[in-house]
Amino acid sequence: MAQSTLDSMPGASTGTVVITEPLNFWGGKRVKPREEKNAEPVFEPATGRVLCQMVPCGAEEVDEAIQSAYAAYQKWSKMAGMERARVMLEAARIIRERREKIAKLEAINNGKTITEALVNIDISWKSIEYYAGLAGTLAGQHIQLPGGAFAYSRREPLGVCVGIGAWNFPFVIATMKSAPALACGNAIVYKPSPMAPVTAVILAEIYKEAGVPDGLFCVVQGGAETGSLLCHHPKVAKVSFTGSVPTGKKVMEMSAKSVKQVTLELGGKSPLIIFKDCELENAVKGALMANFLTQGQVCCNGTRVFVQREIMPQFLEEVVKRTKAIPVGDPLLGSTRMGPLISKPQLEKVLGFVSQAKKEGARVLCGGDPFVPSDPKLKGGYFMSPCVLGTSNTLVNGGTAHAQSALFFNTQSLSTDNCRDDMTCVKEEIFGPVMSVLPFDTEEEVIQRANNTTFGLASGVFTRDISRAHRVAASMEAGTCFINNYNINPIELPFGGYKMSGFGRENGQVTIEYYSQLKTVVVEMGDVESLF
Numbered sequence: 452m453a454q455s456t457l458d459s460m461p462g463a464s465t466g467t468v469v470i471t472e473p474l475n476f477w478g479g480k481r482v483k484p485r486e487e488k489n490a491e492p493v494f495e496p497a498t499g500r501v502l503c504q505m506v507p508c509g510a511e512e513v514d515e516a517i518q519s520a521y522a523a524y525q526k527w528s529k530m531a532g533m534e535r536a537r538v539m540l541e542a543a544r545i546i547r548e549r550r551e552k553i554a555k556l557e558a559i560n561n562g563k564t565i566t567e568a569l570v571n572i573d574i575s576w577k578s579i580e581y582y583a584g585l586a587g588t589l590a591g592q593h594i595q596l597p598g599g600a601f602a603y604s605r606r607e608p609l610g611v612c613v614g615i616g617a618w619n620f621p622f623v624i625a626t627m628k629s630a631p632a633l634a635c636g637n638a639i640v641y642k643p644s645p646m647a648p649v650t651a652v653i654l655a656e657i658y659k660e661a662g663v664p665d666g667l668f669c670v671v672q673g674g675a676e677t678g679s680l681l682c683h684h685p686k687v688a689k690v691s692f693t694g695s696v697p698t699g700k701k702v703m704e705m706s707a708k709s710v711k712q713v714t715l716e717l718g719g720k721s722p723l724i725i726f727k728d729c730e731l732e733n734a735v736k737g738a739l740m741a742n743f744l745t746q747g748q749v750c751c752n753g754t755r756v757f758v759q760r761e762i763m764p765q766f767l768e769e770v771v772k773r774t775k776a777i778p779v780g781d782p783l784l785g786s787t788r789m790g791p792l793i794s795k796p797q798l799e800k801v802l803g804f805v806s807q808a809k810k811e812g813a814r815v816l817c818g819g820d821p822f823v824p825s826d827p828k829l830k831g832g833y834f835m836s837p838c839v840l841g842t843s844n845t846l847v848n849g850g851t852a853h854a855q856s857a858l859f860f861n862t863q864s865l866s867t868d869n870c871r872d873d874m875t876c877v878k879e880e881i882f883g884p885v886m887s888v889l890p891f892d893t894e895e896e897v898i899q900r901a902n903n904t905t906f907g908l909a910s911g912v913f914t915r916d917i918s919r920a921h922r923v924a925a926s927m928e929a930g931t932c933f934i935n936n937y938n939i940n941p942i943e944l945p946f947g948g949y950k951m952s953g954f955g956r957e958n959g960q961v962t963i964e965y966y967s968q969l970k971t972v973v974v975e976m977g978d979v980e981s982l983f
């Protein structure tokens with residue numbers, strides 16, 4: 452049974468898959484929902500068809516999963532790091548071997564293109580390999596004390612951790628949380644997003660096949676209520692959350708009641724700053740990578756694109772030309788570069804942001820409309836054309852933008868900048884394929900404007916001036932700054948937010964700190980000197 456969903460993948464095409472197997476996993480096996488009455492349909496975004504039913508877990512099921520994780524933790528935490536590493540490496544190997552099938556299922560459930568889904572699955576097995584490599588290195592310190600006494604510290608796991616994930620990177624988020632957690636000797640109960648529930652259970656089966664104790668990686672399905680049960684459970688030591696700021700605040704509040712450790716990976720509205728001395732073609736490519744991966748549904752996207760005024764016309768001409776050329780359509784075709792958004796409400800929300808932007812004075816330079824692919828089976832899908840919002844007087848009235856630059860950008864009185872910092876589309880996270888382009892004049896000004904947000908997940912700068920690049924990177928109030936590229940997030944690099952984009956880190960060595968704790972052991976070698 453474990454393999455049947457994946458086994459149907461090689462021949463599967465968009466609009467053909469229906470999943471009926473249970474999506475919960477604990478005690479080493481898939482578990483049927485106790486009652487089906489609260490089942491929610493999960494849609495295939497490319498077609499609008501029902502892919503499966505997601506049945507939320509109630510209190511008893513959550514408790515069963517956590518008890519099973521706790522039992523597994525008792526065994527796993529006593530194993531040496533090298534022994535854990537061996538099992539994890541086997542899990543990474545199995546994922547690598549099945550990468551095409553898992554990627555296909557991910558693309559069907561999420562709508563991201565198969566090309567991106569394959570990259571995501573590769574990040575996932577690399578994450579497990581990376582933390583397997585660190586598992587054997589976990590160690591404490593020896594500290595000599597006066598009189599022959601000494602102390603040592605032990606790096607110990609936390610216990611049962613909970614992972615709560617967003618829908619945009621379902622398999623990646625499940626591995627990014629479980630890999631460091633397991634390397635440190637913890638067990639983890641993972642709740643995927645109710646909109647993307649199908650691949651977390653595949654990961655659970657793979658860990659089991661690789662040899663983890665039954666219960667070590669559990670999957671409970673559900674939405675807010677199930678998430679809240681997890682955050683309140685007394686046997687849970689830590690909650691690692693990926694999602695929106697409003698939900699993150701709730702998770703923190705609930706976890707505070709029993710003083711659970713928390714990692715929050717939240718949303719963003721990141722700035723990408725393009726100076727006039729940049730290599731323009733790379734800057735344009737960077738802006739597209741910063742905005743349109745996974746249909747723009749990426750937390751660290753650089754959606755506020757600040758372009759130095761002198762190069763705005765050339766930049767816009769090129770960025771609009773390339774955006775218009777993005778092939779939108781069937782996510783399972785190798786030639787597609789943009790699939791559907793995750794859901795109908797998300798599509799409507801994003802289109803609503805575009806309408807609002809127009810009302811507030813922005814000009815749609817391209818896209819921003821519902822898109823109906825020519826393939827009849829995709830008629831019910833949640834597609835839209837990728838959108839660039841910019842300045843009204845570029846690329847209009849015929850003539851090239853370049854020719855118009857003297858008129859509209861070099862003469863103060865004629866410059867009409869329709870994307871402004873106070874617009875909704877520039878202030879709020881849209882989470883769709885919408886790029887807002889804003890002009891700027893000086894470095895000092897753009898740094899101030901870039902940081903003028905409550906978010907702080909990522910940032911980027913394109914310039915050939917090496918000193919400026921590092922000066923700007925140091926000034927950004929954000930967890931990451933990309934210089935002359937964007938959205939490069941290999942597993943070795945710490946990832947996380949400043950300000951309201953969250954705290955704690957995922958990826959990189961530092962994440963070991965967030966899934967372990969130090970115990971100090973003090974050893975007396977002589978007699979006790981008592982004051983009493």
Ligand SMILES: NC(=O)c1ccc[n+]([C@@H]2O[C@H](COP(=O)([O-])OP(=O)(O)OC[C@H]3O[C@@H](n4cnc5c(N)ncnc54)[C@H](O)[C@@H]3O)[C@@H](O)[C@H]2O)c1
Nearest residue numbers: 616617618643644674675678679694695698716717718750
């Ligand atoms: N920083 C990062 O690494 C990162 C990565 C991916 C997505 N995100 C962010 O996630 C958001 C999009 O994802 P989303 O729409 O799934 O976010 P969301 O906050 O709506 O949901 C995230 C998860 O929280 C669960 N949840 C909802 N209410 C809950 C509650 N009261 N208690 C416990 N759990 C609850 C959901 O079921 C889901 O699993 C965006 O803001 C995006 O920027 C951040």
Ligand SMILES: O=CCc1c[nH]cn1
Nearest residue numbers: 619749750751940946
């Ligand atoms: O949506 C965010 C995706 C991401 C990239 N690296 C870590 N999370």
